[in-house]
Amino acid sequence: MTKKFSKSTLWFLGASILAYAVLEILISTQILNTFWNTIIRIGGVMAIVSIGLNLIYGFNGQFSLGQWGFYAIGAYAAADVTYRWSINKSADGLVVLFLATTLSGIVILWLRKKLANIRGLDPLSAFTIYLAATIIMSALAWWVGIAVTPAVTGALNILPAPVAMQVVFVIAVLLSAILAAEISFLFGLPILSLGSDYFGIATLGFSIIVKILLDNSDTLLGFVEMKGARGMVGIPKETSLFWVFFFLVVSVVLVRNLLRSSYGRAIISVREDEIAAKAMGIDIAEYKILAFVLGSFLAGLAGGLYAHINGFLHPNTFNFIKSFDPMIIIVFGGLGSITGTVFAAFAWALILEGVLRLFLPQGFETWRFVVYPLLLLVTMLLRPKGIFGEYEIPFLRQILPPIRKPAETPENNSTVEAQS
Amino acid sequence: MNTSPIAQLIQKIIKQGWMGKSFLLLITLLAVWRLVVALQENPILFLQQVVNGLQLGFVYALIALGYTMVYGIVRLINFAHGDVFMVGAFVSFYSITRFQLHTWAERLFPAMPDGVSLIIGALTVMAASMVACALLAVVIERIAYKPLRNAPRISALITAIGVSFFLEYFAALNFVFSPNFITYRRPIEVVTWAIGPGGITTLGGGIAPPPGTILISNIALIIILTSIILMFGLQFIVQKTRIGKAMRSVAYDKQTARLMGINTDAIISTTFAIGAALAGAAGMLYAIAFSQIFFWMGIIPGLKSFVAAVLGGIGSIPGAFIGALIMGQAEVISAAYISTPLRDAIAFSILIIVLLVRPTGIFGEPEREKA
Numbered sequence: 001m002t003k004k005f006s007k008s009t010l011w012f013l014g015a016s017i018l019a020y021a022v023l024e025i026l027i028s029t030q031i032l033n034t035f036w037n038t039i040i041r042i043g044g045v046m047a048i049v050s051i052g053l054n055l056i057y058g059f060n061g062q063f064s065l066g067q068w069g070f071y072a073i074g075a076y077a078a079a080d081v082t083y084r085w086s087i088n089k090s091a092d093g094l095v096v097l098f099l100a101t102t103l104s105g106i107v108i109l110w111l112r113k114k115l116a117n118i119r120g121l122d123p124l125s126a127f128t129i130y131l132a133a134t135i136i137m138s139a140l141a142w143w144v145g146i147a148v149t150p151a152v153t154g155a156l157n158i159l160p161a162p163v164a165m166q167v168v169f170v171i172a173v174l175l176s177a178i179l180a181a182e183i184s185f186l187f188g189l190p191i192l193s194l195g196s197d198y199f200g201i202a203t204l205g206f207s208i209i210v211k212i213l214l215d216n217s218d219t220l221l222g223f224v225e226m227k228g229a230r231g232m233v234g235i236p237k238e239t240s241l242f243w244v245f246f247f248l249v250v251s252v253v254l255v256r257n258l259l260r261s262s263y264g265r266a267i268i269s270v271r272e273d274e275i276a277a278k279a280m281g282i283d284i285a286e287y288k289i290l291a292f293v294l295g296s297f298l299a300g301l302a303g304g305l306y307a308h309i310n311g312f313l314h315p316n317t318f319n320f321i322k323s324f325d326p327m328i329i330i331v332f333g334g335l336g337s338i339t340g341t342v343f344a345a346f347a348w349a350l351i352l353e354g355v356l357r358l359f360l361p362q363g364f365e366t367w368r369f370v371v372y373p374l375l376l377l378v379t380m381l382l383r384p385k386g387i388f389g390e391y392e393i394p395f396l397r398q399i400l401p402p403i404r405k406p407a408e409t410p411e412n413n414s415t416v417e418a419q420s
Numbered sequence: 421m422n423t424s425p426i427a428q429l430i431q432k433i434i435k436q437g438w439m440g441k442s443f444l445l446l447i448t449l450l451a452v453w454r455l456v457v458a459l460q461e462n463p464i465l466f467l468q469q470v471v472n473g474l475q476l477g478f479v480y481a482l483i484a485l486g487y488t489m490v491y492g493i494v495r496l497i498n499f500a501h502g503d504v505f506m507v508g509a510f511v512s513f514y515s516i517t518r519f520q521l522h523t524w525a526e527r528l529f530p531a532m533p534d535g536v537s538l539i540i541g542a543l544t545v546m547a548a549s550m551v552a553c554a555l556l557a558v559v560i561e562r563i564a565y566k567p568l569r570n571a572p573r574i575s576a577l578i579t580a581i582g583v584s585f586f587l588e589y590f591a592a593l594n595f596v597f598s599p600n601f602i603t604y605r606r607p608i609e610v611v612t613w614a615i616g617p618g619g620i621t622t623l624g625g626g627i628a629p630p631p632g633t634i635l636i637s638n639i640a641l642i643i644i645l646t647s648i649i650l651m652f653g654l655q656f657i658v659q660k661t662r663i664g665k666a667m668r669s670v671a672y673d674k675q676t677a678r679l680m681g682i683n684t685d686a687i688i689s690t691t692f693a694i695g696a697a698l699a700g701a702a703g704m705l706y707a708i709a710f711s712q713i714f715f716w717m718g719i720i721p722g723l724k725s726f727v728a729a730v731l732g733g734i735g736s737i738p739g740a741f742i743g744a745l746i747m748g749q750a751e752v753i754s755a756a757y758i759s760t761p762l763r764d765a766i767a768f769s770i771l772i773i774v775l776l777v778r779p780t781g782i783f784g785e786p787e788r789e790k791a
Contacts, residue, residue: 124440194779201730202775205768212765324581331578369589376582377564384571
């Protein structure tokens with residue numbers, strides 16, 4: 001038997017379980033009140049979004065400001081599903097979302113296999129095909145979903161109510177993450193071929209469009225329960241500390257394992273040098289899309305969790321000004337460092353929402369956002385690479401293949417050794 | 421090889437990317453069709469919207485110039501530029517209300533005709549906000565951007581966002597500007613003319629505009645005139661003067677420009693100052709046009725002007741101008757004919773579509789590979 005877990009893995013799992021246990025004890029004994037509980041959960045959610053963005057920007061080098069848009073999509077989709085379940089007592093949202101995401105997911109994967117054989121297909125045409133397929137599948141899902149709903153509602157009602165709620169919640173969060181990933185696939189397909197800054201601007205435009213659509217969600221999109229610019233209320237508050245921690249650990253492990261695989265090395269090579277990566281036979285477009293979709297998946301996941309923290313969603317939360325927050329967090333923590341991202345996300349939540357709000361003297365609450373950019377400026381001026389730089393805790397560190405010793409030939413021996 | 425004509429046609433469709441192109445064409449045709457219908461239904465209303473769009477577009481053009489110049493020279497998306505625009509509006513507001521700067525000519529030389537003293541006063545206010553913004557931008561550049569010139573580009577970008585937040589929330593403090601909406605006091609009275617086939621009538625005093633006329637206010641004329649003058653001034657500076665030549669050379673290649681004896685830091689500061697001065701003028705014009713200012717007013721116009729600069733091809737001055745006019749028209753016309761809440765979404769969709777068709781914008785040059 002080989003050792004199943006290495007020492008660093010055990011350390012990581014032990015530390016995260018310990019941290020969770022300590023927090024849970026502190027919360028149950030009321031040392032940390034509800035306010036801090038909320039802030040810690042928001043910190044965890046921000047960590048998940050930022051890990052996703054770090055995958056896109058920090059590891060793959062695609063300057064994306066659209067993370068917040070996918071976060072918003074995830075939040076509203078998950079909230080709508082659980083709202084329909086808890087208020088309308090109907091699983092129609094769940095069923096339709098499930099059918100729509102799985103059907104279009106299957107069709108996208110199938111088309112991808114087919115389209116890979118067609119040489120010279122430009123991204124825009126591919127986008128058109130995928131878009132048409134997705135729209136057809138969503139319509140089909142709607143049609144089938146309405147018919148199937150009563151049966152599913154009945155089946156879920158067999159479970160005790162709290163358990164059914166939890167099941168619906170977790171499935172809703174996962175499905176909304178898949179939805180965000182599929183939308184990011186459709187959107188990223190034509191957009192990722194743009195250059196870095198233009199990609200950033202287009203994704204910024206995407207977040208703004210999403211926000212505007214959410215502002216008019218009740219009139220234009222027809223989701224009356226989202227209440228448009230008045231804000232959606234009545235979402236069950238299901239996101240417990242456990243779920244935040246669970247999904248955070250899962251996403252950290254997911255990204256870590258991805259980055260340790262050959263896929264991950266390909267993703268990083270795209271960041272380092274696209275031309276060199278292409279010369280090594282790496283399909284750049286493929287890996288850009290992969291990183292973008294996975295990053296957006298995490299954003300959607302975090303959005304679904306966020307929606308169920310306060311039980312209230314407002315389009316202003318997804319304002320494009322806020323879309324800089326994950327970007328600030330990853331740069332602050334260190335681009336290409338998961339450790340730094342998680343640390344910075346919690347620091348961001350604790351400092352900005354917690355400490356500054358509580359400890360600034362009366363009448364100085366408005367100084368919160370004056371102090372925050374100053375902190376940011378000072379950090380950027382003193383440590384432009386972020387707090388952690390590229391440091392990682394041992395569990396998350398890349399395993400680089402051992403540097404091959406140069407062949408024992410006398411003429412090039414000395415020069416190569418001097419370099420390594 | 422399969423060489424049947426149908427297979428060849430399919431091959432051709434795929435190779436030329438016709439599917440994507442026809443998709444975009446379909447969207448464009450829908451929009452054009454909507455516009456043509458609107459034009460047929462009520463050409464006067466349509467023209468009125470175009471005039472309104474021009475007024476907005478010229479304000480955007482002034483802001484967009486600052487974005488495009490700064491991006492062209494240091495490759496930095498200067499997110500703080502929109503807030504410099506806001507500061508310009510506030511400076512003009514305070515120089516009017518606190519210091520009565522618009523009446524200094526009248527007070528010093530009572531014999532001067534009213535019109536002349538008014539123009540001198542308004543120009544002074546505009547000059548004050550331009551100078552204040554230029555100074556602010558130079559300070560920002562020196563403190564926040566210069567130390568990061570050799571750092572990764574993202575650090576400078578995050579710093580720009582930080583500066584933007586700082587300016588906004590600092591301006592929102594009670595003792596700085598104000599956290600509330602402020603009604604702007606115009607230095608110039610609004611006069612509206614109704615222009616139609618029956619000649620020009622001056623509105624005011626309860627006269628209803630005659631049917632079939634287009635309304636143009638003196639504000640719109642002032643905005644358009646000022647913007648054109650400033651734009652030509654900028655074009656002159658960039659193309660004809662020594663500073664402009666130095667700016668162009670720094671934008672082309674910073675290292676070589678430095679080797680040629682150009683003080684690149686001074687040139688970069690000058691670029692920031694000129695861009696900010698234009699934004700200051702735009703701030704005043706925007707405040708005059710919409711007569712309401714508050715500390716967040718810079719964000720959305722700033723963003724749209726930035727989009728305009730990208731649309732026109734970032735780094736290009738005529739591009740920023742054309743892009744801003746397109747943005748102004750797109751905003752007003754889509755608000756009038758397609759959907760009011762969706763007007764920003766439509767503006768950004770236009771951006772995305774233009775980027776897909778021409779990734780460097782309308783007038784942009786393809787990115788040069790830098791060693």
